[in-house]
Amino acid sequence: MVSLAVSSATAPGSASAAWLESVLSAFDQPQFLSSGGVSSGDLALARIRASARDHLRGMGMPRSHHEAWRFTSLAPLIAVPPRVLPPVRHEGGSEPESSPATEALRLYWDGDRDPLAGVVLPEGLSRIEPAAQEAFLGTALAEAGTEDSWLARFSAALVGQVLALRVRGRVSVPLELVSDCGDRSGVRPLRLLLVLEENASLELLQVHRAAGPSLSTAVVETRLGAGARLRHGVLGLGSDTSCLFAHLAVSQAPGSELELTTAVGGWGLVRLEPALTQSQGAAVTRLRGLQVARDHQIADLHSLVRFQGPEGQLDQLQKAVVDDAARSVFHGAVQVPREAQRTKASQLSRNLLLSDRARVDAIPQLEIVADDVRCTHGATVTRLQQEELFYLRSRGLGADQAARLLLEGFCDEILDALPEPASFWQPARSLLGQALPQ
């Protein structure tokens, strides 16, 4: 069902306010800042942190009367213990011996240690030193106008270090950033700054995993120079008690190409906020998204694409598979102001409901002022097609197996767009459950 009913499921005000206060004080320790190995003492970050804390105390927690959060209950969030997620010596301990399926540079990213310590970066990839970060930090957010996103403020208020990378030319090895909270409890804030210079290109997979009552919250800021190309995947594999927040702000110069693919499933609560700006138009943006939610899970994606000049292109496909009493929210804003003539934008939301109690809220929000544009949008909500199921069963596939094959087919259109290192994580199996019975 697609519905615009107002949710009243937001966490009770006082409990959530207390939770927020506890989280802020857990991350208030001065030693937390200095323990960060990447950019400790960096003034820009300290300023962003202080400003975010001020704002957040003013904003409080999101409530159901906040338009951007009215479908998204925060109950799973405030069930996360409001403390710093304890670091572990061996991140990704569940597969310490494993290595990526393809040649990729895997960095373990826990917000505490320096992911680049002892790592030889491939040609074209380098660290941005703290002194040089100030010119970039916060700028992609500012261009998208999403500094006041609660999620971005919240994350900024906690972060103690920034992983900052610059790309020159073509980096031939895909980069993989893995944050695995394991079954530990607490909050892990992360921040990534990525600057692709003119004509640079990179393939990046960002993996978030969690199996316990944890919150991973990430702000990723990306700047694409003229002619730069970024293929960016976000794969989030969670559990009923885990939460994932990610704000993904990208600023694209003319001639740049961004392919951003997100695939998340299994989280008690997951919210992604891609906020993309074509600073002068004339860039190409391809957005792909998949949410898988079951039981009482909530998957929310709020995207914003802003064209600030002519001849920009957007191709957006957002999918959801929703079972049991789970809920999917998709809010897709596209802004085409007067100066963005000859913009071509298409947005499609396709949703598969597997239960009568599952719920999908798909809300396109196209603000088009320019008159010479081609913008389309659409949303479908369907069940598994009986004729497709019957066709497969008439060839000997059991009902479950047929349904599974159809589900995989539905998801593969998105999963196939993830950067190559994703195959290591077997996304279809991880998101949909057990392997296809043969």
Place this chain on the structure above:
Amino acid sequence: MIRPDSPILLEITDLHATVGDQPILKGVNLTLRAGEIHAVMGRNGSGKSTLSKILAGHPAYTVTAGTIHYRGEDLLALAPEERARAGVFLGFQYPVEIPGVSNLEFLRVATNARRGARGEEELDTFAFEDLVRERLKVVQMDPAFLERSVNEGFSGGEKKRNEILQMALLEPLVAILDETDSGLDIDALRIVSAGVNQLATPDNCILLITHYQRLLDEITPDFVHVMAAGRILRTGGKDLALELERRGYDWVDEGLEPAPQADPAAPALEVV
């Protein structure tokens, strides 16, 4: 090939069926023996396609009376996938497009389901590729179609070839081909027909459902049945199809006049 002593594979007795509240089949009787090719002809709405879907177990149809036995077993008691594994195959009039599902993977899973039921070893990816490449020749199909999603973007002819390819892989004992000739040009019709002829053996039987004589020019039936108003009104040899072509379906409708409603159990066969 008619051999009176060959085993009965499919026996339909006084079959009545509805879709929703609408009665479609009103007493169908039909017996198929190993080695035989039968053709069922009739106008749109005569119940031909309903009969084929019921044989495959489509959930939208309800059997209200009568029986179907497959090799002596109650076919109606089996789920669609159990029928397929046991050797009943329906070639669809409109093969379904399934985006995102690889044709090769689908064919492999289907073939292994049938092999498992026959007590044969399942084929791994490599062994299956060998098998499928060999069977592609039956319908002169381009291997590129294996890499695509099931039937997605296939032309009408390609879809029908894909159906016959599935038949070649599943080696059914009863194959029901529902308007396999529709949407085919002359060349594709010849290729598909040649494939079916190649797959017809003394051990299996084929039920062709068609509007037109032209399919029967390519695949010679042993029996031709004419359906109207949910029953088989006439049965004959291959000449019946030619006569039908000449005289039109109105001729068959004459057989409807002694309306059988008073006695639905009366034999509905009229041998020409």
